[in-house]
Amino acid sequence: MADVDEMVLRAQRFINSTYSNGAKLGISKLEENGRTGWPTMYALTRALQYELGITSLSDNFGPTTLATLQSRYPSLNASTVPSWIFGCILQSALYCKGYDGGGIDGIYSARVEDSVIRLKQDMGLAYAYPGGSLEPKVVKALLNMDAYVTVNNGSSQIRSVQQWLNGRYVKRQDYFVIPCDGHHSRDVAKSMLLAIQYELGMADGTANGVFGPGTQAGLRSHPVSVGAAGTWAEIFTAAMLLNKRPVSFGAFTAEVQAAVREFQSFVKLPVTGIGDFQTWASLLVSHGDQTRKGEACDGVTKITMDRAAALKAAGYKYIGRYLYNPSSTDLPEKAIQPGELSTINLYGLRCFPIYQTWGRDATNFSYANGCVDATSAIEWARIHGFKVGTTIYFAVDYDAMDAEVTSFILPYFRGVHGTVSELSGYRVGIYGPRNVCQRVSDAGYAVTSFVSDMSSGFSGNLGYPLPTNWAYDQIVTTTIGSGSGRIEIDNNIASGRDIGQGDFDPPRPNTDDLDVGLDKGRYKAALLRDVQTYLTSIGVPETGGEGWTLDGDWVTWNVISTTNAFERVMEADWLFTNLARALKIRKALIQTPVLWELRKLNPTDPMADDLVRLGLRDDSSTGYGQIFAWVAIEARNYCIEQGIINGTPLKLSTDRRAVWDRLQDPHYNISTAAYLTIYNAHQIRVARPSLTTSMADIQLILERYNGDKTVSNKDKIEQYGRELTGLYNVLENYNRLSRGA
Incomplete structure (x- = not known):
């Protein structure tokens, strides 16, 4: 259990005593445990709203709270804090963030000013907001659980990038202070896109942190290469650092060029050493440039002769198909159909098998379910004729939070890996977001990853680099062919780490009278x-x-x-x-x-x-x-x-x-x-x-x-x-x- 912080405890008691044990704030009595957490930060946010006269209180420090604070108190200091309760809220928030609040007495003292100065330095705002006053966006950042010092082995270089982004763009309308903890994240990823949009000249209200057509067009006209310096080089090297590439933040040097070449080779881009559009795209969003032509695809439609011909003509070599479909009505061609693998073989294509029952919620994943799914996958792989050595990709088809990976996904894959390893000659792969793939692979439960990168908004993709063992990178849904050869597929980039199977054993009927779970x-x-x-x-x-x-x-x-x-x-x-x-x-x-x-x-x-x-x-x-x-x-x-x-x-x-x-x-x-x-x-x-x-x-x-x-x-x-x-x-x-x- 975390140590009890006496001042955090006092802050919790202040909330309870001032607001009738939470009744005035629309919450239950705050637990007085002396430990900072979201309940305490939410309570302080509601208290601030209450003191501002906002009637609809919320855990979220949203646009109304920010606008009200900006209009009434654009700079909070010893002469502008409206009441001692208001001051106590600010002091309590400082203590919860790990800074000296000067006592919870409502006085905006020299100690408070010194802490605010240090807070803004940690945020990278010393020049944007000099002095010991609290500006509204700083207050917003104060009332959350973000850290502004490195935590959990955070990178000092990434922290420098975070501070630089805050300092340069905090005064723009839709830019808000991001953590400076040394870790890439969803907020950092969005801030990078906002930075690019601001540098492209987009106005407030237009810049939205989305990798849309305007942003893409602007990046096409801003390649960077050796000798480049200034803001564009800084943003590019920041993007490299956030993708865990070994460069220094700043100018585009020969060292950066070498790292760019390695990155391009890793993600299967043309190796030019230049920060061109495709490189920008791969650094900024998980799916990268969605116009890229892949050599792999996957889909839920039977590969007929005409479709195989269309795929081959379009340059595809590897096709992902499902071993099994748990539904008897939905997507009737999702699972491999009779004769399909012979067609794939006939056209010189190769197939990599995918196993998915549901996989769209944490409750679908457990150690027991992993063992059961692995056994079923082995059975179906043998029925279809996949040879020993084939990698089967088990699907995590949702945005699994990191805590869910620990509690559900890893135990599931421990069951999958143990069962497949002991009872067959197949190998285990994983399909899912970047973080899920990397963590399962790091645990030793998967040899290669099939990455669901076209889900660029997944928290498991935002802020995470492409897994080191990626085999297939799914970037966009598209349609190829025409007439009877027309087929919708997910377009995938192939790394060559897995090339599927091109030759298959004869299929065998699924006629065994096998046991099932007891009804x-x-x-x-x-x-x-x-x-x-x-x-x-x-x-x-x-x-x-x-x-x-x-x-x-x-x-x-x-x-x-x-x-x-x-x-x-x-x-x-x-x-x-x-x-x-x-x-x-x-x-x-x-x-x-x-x-x-x-x-x-x-x-x-x-x-x-x-x-x-x-x-x-x-x-x-x-x-x-x-x-x-x-x-x-x-x-x-x-x-x-x-x-x-x-x-x-x-x-x-x-x-x-x-x-x-x-x-x-x-x-x-x-x-x-x-x-x-x-x-x-x-x-x-x-x-x-x-x-x-x-x-x-x-x-x-x-x-x-x-x-x-x-x-x-x-x-x-x-x-x-x-x-x-x-x-x-x-x-x-x-x-x-x-x-x-």
């Missing part, structure tokens, strides 16, 4: 009742119970109930479904031993686990499936050797404890239980489990889960197998109903 609304309650009834019939009541272990110990089961064990299995239904689909086995074959072992947990199990944690034992059966680490190592190694999963073979001598620790994770444990069913079949010399495995083999495989059958334990092992087979039948009945079989 919980229809079947969950009934399934629980049948599980309880069955287990009770074999001596396993809802709670408690006792019996012999294979080691010859008589134990009482009183750790968790049948319902609790069942709920844990249901919570992981997505994972059981994923594994069953990927391995093409029945879901119940994985669920059964896990549910059984969860229900049969007894007090000696956690005690054995504690001995391993203390280093007093090497191993124990642990986690959801009660699996020994040495068994997990053998099972996983076998599946790796058989090419069923990917991974580096594990060693008992060095990896046992690390594997045991990972078995505490239900995801790893349940996955291991799935691989163990395959390994157990091998151990007892029956066919690898499939969708059509006989009940006799299923019983043998389930028997083997409890260990190797010997003369001494033959009866107990066979009883275990019979009891689990009965449970298997209960689970499989409802899985079959869910898949409509």
Whole structure:
């Protein structure tokens, strides 16, 4: 928790005591926590509006507030502050910004003046607004959460650019003070466009910070090159710095020219070393010059012979198409259609696959959804005939805020990456805004990025450079061809980092009778009742119970109930479904031993686990499936050797404890239980489990889960197998109903 600032605390108390705990301001009582945040800044903004006589109070310091302040108090100082309350508001705002407010006593003292002078220096306004008075635009900037010193490893060079922009343009009508924190942002990006428009001679009210036709026309007549100095060179080098290019702010030197060449090469512009229009455009807006001809495209329309011919004639080489369409009515040609990849191949084109279900809201993204989507993408890629090594682009098709990337998008791609890496030979790419692509790639979850740059207003594009691993840069929607060859596409620039696939395996029909997620609304309650009834019939009541272990110990089961064990299995239904689909086995074959072992947990199990944690034992059966680490190592190694999963073979001598620790994770444990069913079949010399495995083999495989059958334990092992087979039948009945079989 952040430290409590005594003066911020006093500011919060001032608001509460002066404005009837927020009632006069139309807000709830302000939390008195001594920490600056938006609630405090909003309250101070409303207090200022209240003192100005504005009747419609708002959190926003908007045009009405600014105009009222400018008309009444164009310069606030010791002689113009209208009341002690007004002065207290200004002092409180200074404290919340980290400056000395001179005490919250309403006096615009020498200490306040000194702080205002320092504030304006930090903003870059020392020459635009000299002295210790507060001008209205400075007050507006004071009442927000922007920083005017470098924070979070901000760049001092970028801060200099921010200060320069403020100092040069703050007196223009629609220019407002931007942060000077050393970080590029949406406000900085707009300020750069305003600067260009002002230098082009646009009047106040016309200059709007939008990269429109007038701005583009003006930039075409203002190229910069070696030897250029003055304002245009300064704006250009500022744009280079904001794109994290290693130049000095100021003149266009040979050093700048070298950096421009590198930048042009990186974004696939003609390498001239000149700040021409296309270079300006790529520095200022995410989509750059939208008249650029790309070699790649993507779309939601089937590539027919005529459309393929039109694309090839237009210079396109790489076509992005969707593996799957979750809707049966919208965009009927969105997913790859039968025969389409053969057409693409016939015309010498290449295809890069995209996977998207919805992806337009943070709630669509989670670790579990990532695993599920990855499994579906693998299935569809194989159905269509994409070969091993193909990169599949998973879509984040909305403007994800940075906090959402942390909480939703990264966990999703961790699930995607883990599933694709372990269960296939495909690679993971990401489609989305710049910030999303870079952060996911930096986390190691994507090899290349397909960047949604034509959404130039996305906060994830504004202020962020093109991702370092970009493969495709989507810049504009356009239409090419005519007649039967006419097709609407998104035009993409290609970097060459990914060239898609030009040769495909024969497509295979999607006819496998694979498991699906349990229809919980229809079947969950009934399934629980049948599980309880069955287990009770074999001596396993809802709670408690006792019996012999294979080691010859008589134990009482009183750790968790049948319902609790069942709920844990249901919570992981997505994972059981994923594994069953990927391995093409029945879901119940994985669920059964896990549910059984969860229900049969007894007090000696956690005690054995504690001995391993203390280093007093090497191993124990642990986690959801009660699996020994040495068994997990053998099972996983076998599946790796058989090419069923990917991974580096594990060693008992060095990896046992690390594997045991990972078995505490239900995801790893349940996955291991799935691989163990395959390994157990091998151990007892029956066919690898499939969708059509006989009940006799299923019983043998389930028997083997409890260990190797010997003369001494033959009866107990066979009883275990019979009891689990009965449970298997209960689970499989409802899985079959869910898949409509």
